[in-house]
Amino acid sequence: MQYKEAKNKFVQTWGALGSQWGINKTMAQIHALLMVSNEAVSMEDIMEELQISRGNASMNLRALMDWGIVYKEYKAGERREFFTAEKDLDELAVKISKERSKREIKPALKVLKEVSSIDANASAEEKHFVEQTTKLYDFVLQADNVLDKITEYKDNWLAQLLVKFLK
Template identity: 50%
Template sequence: MKLVEAKEKFIQLWGALGSSWGINRTMAQIHALLLISQKPLSTEEIMENLSVSRGNVNMNIRELMNWNLVSKELIPGERREFFSAEKDIWEVAKRIARERKRREIQPLIQSLEQLQVIEETKKNPEAQAFLSTVAQIQHVVSKMDHAVDTMIKAEEHQLFGLLVKLLK
């Protein structure tokens, strides 16, 4: 397989993966493209490379910046904006985890809290069972929340960090 083909396949793969985890396909593809690009790319270049419209690139790039996965690069002497992605994959994973935690886990924890304020007494077995289920979910979710915190704080094993540095 040629490198260009492999890159193309990588972009498709990343896009499909995003889809099945609730992330818009084009957003994931732009991310993939920037991940494997040696230099920052302009909106124009992204449009051409992925055959998508200017508006689409603009919206998804903004969203990628909200996720802290992509940043604007100012190139001296260039008027246009260029974009590049965080290349350290461990860092990428941490940022995605951090963002999903903020956007989904934390609101979930809040919502579950509210479900527990019900009028029926705990002597009502139906109410008791419901509260027990909600409490179990809260417990498991907060465990995952903590696990994500641990992961975010954790550094990769030295060997891997070293390897990355050598290859970069």
């Protein structure tokens, strides 16, 4: 396989994977493109490589910057803007999970807490509802915390060992 073909395949695959996880295809593709580029890329070049419109490029770059995983870069003597991706994968994972947590998990947790707090009358049905949503709340809360904690302990030798062990 040639470089160009490989690059294209990678970008397409990353785009498809993104879609399946609720991230829009173009956004994932732009990200993929920037991930494997060794230097910052202009909007023009992104449009050209992915065959997308200016508006599309602009909006998805904005979204990627909002996620904190793509940065603007300015080159001396150049008017236009260039873009690079966060290339440290640990850092990338942390940022993505923090954002998803903030945007999606935390609001869901709030609702779970609310609905699990109704006072169930004696009916088995209502009891089961409260029980199940309470369990779900605890579970989601815990899952939401795990990555945070792993990150937190990352500099810690013991944790390093544990993480290694679990792998």
